[in-house]
Amino acid sequence: MKPTDINDPEYFHKVVDCQYACPAHTPVPEYIRLIAAERYSDAYMLNWQSNLFPGILGRTCDRPCEPACRRVRVEEEPVAICRLKRVAADNKGDITDRLPVIPKKKNGKRIALIGAGPASLTVARGLAPLGYTLDIYDNQFAGGGMMRSQIPSFRLPIGVLDEEVNYILDMGMTTTFNIEIDSLKEILNKGYDAVFVGTGAPRGKGLNLPGLEDAMANVYLGIDWLASVAFEHTESIGRRVLVLGGGNTAMDCCRTSRRMGGEDVRVVVRSPFADMKASPWEKEDAMHEGIPFYNNHVPKEFVVEDGKLQGMTFEKVEAEYDENGKRSLVPTGEDLVFMAADDVLMAIGQENSFPWIERDLGIEFDKWDMPVLDEVTFQSTNEKVFFGGDAAFGPENIITAVAHGHQAAISIDLFCRGEAVTNRLSPEIRQGSQKMGMHEWSYDNAVETDQRYIVPLAPLDKTLKDRKLEVELGFDQSTGYKEAERCLNCDVQTVFDDVRCIECDACVDICPTDCISFIANGKEDELRTRLVAPANNLAQDLYVSEVLPTVRVMVKDEDVCLHCGLCAERCPTAAWDMQKFLYNVSKAGQAV
Amino acid sequence: MSYQIPKFRHPDLPVNELGYTKADYEGAISTLCAGCGHDSISGAIVKACHELSLEPHKIAKLSGIGCSSKSPAYFLRNSHGFNSVHGRMPSVVTGAAMANRDLLYLGISGDGDTASIGMGQFAHVVRRALNMVYIVMNNGCYGLTKGQDSATSDRGSASKKGDPNLFNSIDLCSMALQLGATFVARSFSGDKEQLVPLIKAAMTHRGFALIDVVSPCVTFNNNPGSTKSYKYVREHAEASGTIDFVPIMQEITTSYHAGTTQEVTMHDGSVIHLHKVSESPDPFDRRSAMVALEDHRADGSILTGLIYMDKNSRDLHDMLETSQRPLNELEEVDLCPGNRMLENINASLR
Numbered sequence: 001m002k003p004t005d006i007n008d009p010e011y012f013h014k015v016v017d018c019q020y021a022c023p024a025h026t027p028v029p030e031y032i033r034l035i036a037a038e039r040y041s042d043a044y045m046l047n048w049q050s051n052l053f054p055g056i057l058g059r060t061c062d063r064p065c066e067p068a069c070r071r072v073r074v075e076e077e078p079v080a081i082c083r084l085k086r087v088a089a090d091n092k093g094d095i096t097d098r099l100p101v102i103p104k105k106k107n108g109k110r111i112a113l114i115g116a117g118p119a120s121l122t123v124a125r126g127l128a129p130l131g132y133t134l135d136i137y138d139n140q141f142a143g144g145g146m147m148r149s150q151i152p153s154f155r156l157p158i159g160v161l162d163e164e165v166n167y168i169l170d171m172g173m174t175t176t177f178n179i180e181i182d183s184l185k186e187i188l189n190k191g192y193d194a195v196f197v198g199t200g201a202p203r204g205k206g207l208n209l210p211g212l213e214d215a216m217a218n219v220y221l222g223i224d225w226l227a228s229v230a231f232e233h234t235e236s237i238g239r240r241v242l243v244l245g246g247g248n249t250a251m252d253c254c255r256t257s258r259r260m261g262g263e264d265v266r267v268v269v270r271s272p273f274a275d276m277k278a279s280p281w282e283k284e285d286a287m288h289e290g291i292p293f294y295n296n297h298v299p300k301e302f303v304v305e306d307g308k309l310q311g312m313t314f315e316k317v318e319a320e321y322d323e324n325g326k327r328s329l330v331p332t333g334e335d336l337v338f339m340a341a342d343d344v345l346m347a348i349g350q351e352n353s354f355p356w357i358e359r360d361l362g363i364e365f366d367k368w369d370m371p372v373l374d375e376v377t378f379q380s381t382n383e384k385v386f387f388g389g390d391a392a393f394g395p396e397n398i399i400t401a402v403a404h405g406h407q408a409a410i411s412i413d414l415f416c417r418g419e420a421v422t423n424r425l426s427p428e429i430r431q432g433s434q435k436m437g438m439h440e441w442s443y444d445n446a447v448e449t450d451q452r453y454i455v456p457l458a459p460l461d462k463t464l465k466d467r468k469l470e471v472e473l474g475f476d477q478s479t480g481y482k483e484a485e486r487c488l489n490c491d492v493q494t495v496f497d498d499v500r501c502i503e504c505d506a507c508v509d510i511c512p513t514d515c516i517s518f519i520a521n522g523k524e525d526e527l528r529t530r531l532v533a534p535a536n537n538l539a540q541d542l543y544v545s546e547v548l549p550t551v552r553v554m555v556k557d558e559d560v561c562l563h564c565g566l567c568a569e570r571c572p573t574a575a576w577d578m579q580k581f582l583y584n585v586s587k588a589g590q591a592v
Numbered sequence: 593m594s595y596q597i598p599k600f601r602h603p604d605l606p607v608n609e610l611g612y613t614k615a616d617y618e619g620a621i622s623t624l625c626a627g628c629g630h631d632s633i634s635g636a637i638v639k640a641c642h643e644l645s646l647e648p649h650k651i652a653k654l655s656g657i658g659c660s661s662k663s664p665a666y667f668l669r670n671s672h673g674f675n676s677v678h679g680r681m682p683s684v685v686t687g688a689a690m691a692n693r694d695l696l697y698l699g700i701s702g703d704g705d706t707a708s709i710g711m712g713q714f715a716h717v718v719r720r721a722l723n724m725v726y727i728v729m730n731n732g733c734y735g736l737t738k739g740q741d742s743a744t745s746d747r748g749s750a751s752k753k754g755d756p757n758l759f760n761s762i763d764l765c766s767m768a769l770q771l772g773a774t775f776v777a778r779s780f781s782g783d784k785e786q787l788v789p790l791i792k793a794a795m796t797h798r799g800f801a802l803i804d805v806v807s808p809c810v811t812f813n814n815n816p817g818s819t820k821s822y823k824y825v826r827e828h829a830e831a832s833g834t835i836d837f838v839p840i841m842q843e844i845t846t847s848y849h850a851g852t853t854q855e856v857t858m859h860d861g862s863v864i865h866l867h868k869v870s871e872s873p874d875p876f877d878r879r880s881a882m883v884a885l886e887d888h889r890a891d892g893s894i895l896t897g898l899i900y901m902d903k904n905s906r907d908l909h910d911m912l913e914t915s916q917r918p919l920n921e922l923e924e925v926d927l928c929p930g931n932r933m934l935e936n937i938n939a940s941l942r
Binding site: 073074075439445446447449502503504505506508509510512513514515533534536549550560562564565566569570571572573 | 594596597598599600601602603604605606614621622625626627628629631632634635781782784808810811814822823826
């Protein structure tokens with residue numbers, strides 16, 4: 001193998017598994033250390049720079065970081081990264097004086113933002129401090145988009161949502177709420193320098209099954225129903241509720257139903273339990289509230305008698321997988337199952353819809369009727385129009401929308417300054433040794449063996465009675481500290497200097513997880529089999545040095561390195577050093 | 593400074609016949625200087641014991657005083673241990689080995705502990721053919737007292753703050769051969785590929801097995817001018833050949849070129865394969881081994897690898913014809929068989 005180029009920032013970035021997995025590349029270990037140091041406001045602001053909604057995301061994030069956490073590979077459960085983010089948000093002080101200063105004198109460029117969800121708000125946060133004049137349009141009565149309409153208050157209290165949305169809206173922009181934009185052409189005709197479309201994936205999918213027409217009065221689309229609960233248009237639901245679908249929206253629907261009068265609430269899913277799209281913790285939360293899941297049931301018919309919905313019939317199936325892992329649901333041949341219901345909520349997915357975008361504006365749409373976009377710049381084929389969030393590439397999640405927003409803001413800024421939108425800055429890297437003395441590090445290198453701490457919950461009898469009472473209580477400060485200490489500091493990198501190495505083997509001997517080998521070089525797949533411990537996780541890189549005096553190379557398998565620093569402590573010549581590597585995705589305006 | 597090794601281990605660590613991983617043979621975190629050769633030897637002992645599937649409670653590790661003699665704390669945490677008086681480890685092993693012949697005795701000593709204060713004890717334990725593995729962690733200096741030249745420091749070698757050594761050095765391998773050791777090897781802490789099979793072979797050898805391991809002192813004796821630095825040893829070591837250790841009952845899967853490889857069956861049935869390099873001395877001939885040591889000394893190189901082995905070795909218990917049952921397991925009824933037995937013995941002597 002060729003020597004690893006550690007000057008390529010992507011190499012060490014990949015070692016920080018959580019940050020690498022985060023769409024917005026939030027510097028997770030760094031803020032976790034700040035939480036451990038009780039510097040909650042600092043931790044909050046570090047988050048805010050990357051993901052804008054630490055309090056919201058600390059409750060609702062899809063957590064792509066957690067399955068990626070190294071802890072999963074060395075023990076079992078990841079660090080509770082998401083809930084630590086909430087600890088920062090819950091315990092921070094007043095941070096308003098740390099928010100960007102908005103220039104009084106504007107730069108003369110006007111931008112329209114369609115939709116006031118996470119993507120648009122992120123664009124606004126990027127552009128407002130640069131002096132842009134921003135006009136936000138949204139069809140809801142307040143900002144937040146799906147975070148307001150689709151996430152129930154028992155998961156995300158309104159106060160938390162309002163606070164973080166208002167940090168952005170207070171940056172001096174014109175908001176026009178309760179307005180349905182039905183023509184992009186009209187917006188463009190207002191002479192905006194650029195338009196950002198962050199309208200989400202607003203259309204719930206339905207199931208057109210026999211009996212639907214007659215049952216219509218008691219059948220709802222999940223996301224629409226959640227919105228009408230959030231906006232207090234709906235105040236109750238029937239005693240018996242069937243929720244169709246196995247994703248997070250279905251979990252929100254069933255849990256909300258339990259609070260709106262539903263007593264016999266069931267989730268009915270086509271797929272097996274393990275294949276359900278909902279996050280594992282959201283499934284757990286629903287089960288904790290006594291909601292049964294009926295897996296392997298395919299809905300067949302709405303049963304209506306005397307013009308009133310009586311229930312639904314389902315066909316029982318079994319999942320079979322072919323050699324490629326492709327699933328097919330095969331009927332078991334058993335009798336159809338009837339489940340009685342007063343109301344049915346369909347939460348089987350959602351899709352994009354752009355009926356308001358005229359097709360003669362130079363914005364190309366593909367065969368799925370999605371705008372054709374540049375994946376890096378988010379620019380459409382009309383150079384003035386940019387997309388982001390669910391509106392860009394279909395339904396994802398909040399943190400992805402934020403990541404899109406950051407990139408779109410960069411593009412819009414470049415575009416308005418007349419620069420090529422492809423002319424993007426590389427990430428900002430800060431890297432420095434953590435050495436403080438002979439064997440002392442400025443990070444807490446001891447590896448804690450504590451198991452993941454459980455977030456305490458409010459008692460069921462209270463939460464099921466009050467739709468707005470938050471279920472999760474969050475970690476208190478001391479549990480937050482203990483959970484933070486579980487972090488392995490993957491951003492403190494092991495940096496090897498082949499010139500200093502005397503090949504004494506001290507690092508090989510001390511490494512608790514046998515990551516380091518000094519061996520003859522070879523091809524990667526063959527080299528992986530010869531290391532001190534087998535390197536079977538191909539997703540994790542091998543760090544290979546230049547050739548050493550004994551004609552061997554140092555090979556470090558990054559897979560289960562604990563970043564404990566013992567290799568560097570036991571190195572007599574400081575050929576190993578522990579260096580903190582901070583990777584910040586570039587933001588709009590950094591080039592200025 | 594870290595005073596604990598993290599508890600997590602690599603999830604795919606190989607498991608030996610007893611179901612143990614390498615971690616089960618480790619000890620406390622080392623307090624020796626970073627980069628000390630002794631730590632590598634500890635690592636090699638851990639690896640050898642793991643690969644031999646030895647039961648940790650069937651091993652006794654004994655040492656004297658010095659940096660070397662601290663190191664038994666850093667491996668085999670589940671084995672018996674005895675940190676004895678300076679230079680007196682052989683006496684303690686002798687007592688222990690006489691009392692319980694069923695344990696594997698691993699003596700850890702240094703050049704000071706063996707070649708200076710312990711010289712007399714060393715000479716006699718070799719002569720008595722105690723069944724033990726005697727590892728000398730040989731760094732050519734007194735590291736624990738700030739690096740003065742030791743008795744194994746070569747003439748002309750200079751430590752970090754010192755002048756070139758005026759005196760002749762003691763070659764422990766030559767001495768051991770002279771005194772009748774039946775397994776003599778030399779190795780280098782920085783070469784585990786050679787050291788681990790040597791330790792395994794020594795552990796299966798019956799009789800006295802010496803491994804003199806050159807183990808650089810990074811703090812006081814790893815400088816230019818020293819003949820026991822990592823660099824010097826790497827440049828001057830000449831292996832007598834390589835050896836592979838095949839444990840008992842394990843199928844030999846590698847094929848060797850005839851003529852260059854010798855297969856030797858050890859006392860417990862395991863096998864070692866010796867791959868000789870051309871012109872290398874015959875490790876089964878004591879005189880040839882002595883000549884080879886002398887030749888290498890004369891041309892300034894360090895002969896490493898298996899230097900001598902007696903395939904028909906006997907140990908102290910064999911010579912004394914002691915009971916097969918360990919003495920510490922004998923009860924009063926065994927030791928005092930009664931008047932009738934005494935009369936029989938007396939009668940046989942009349």
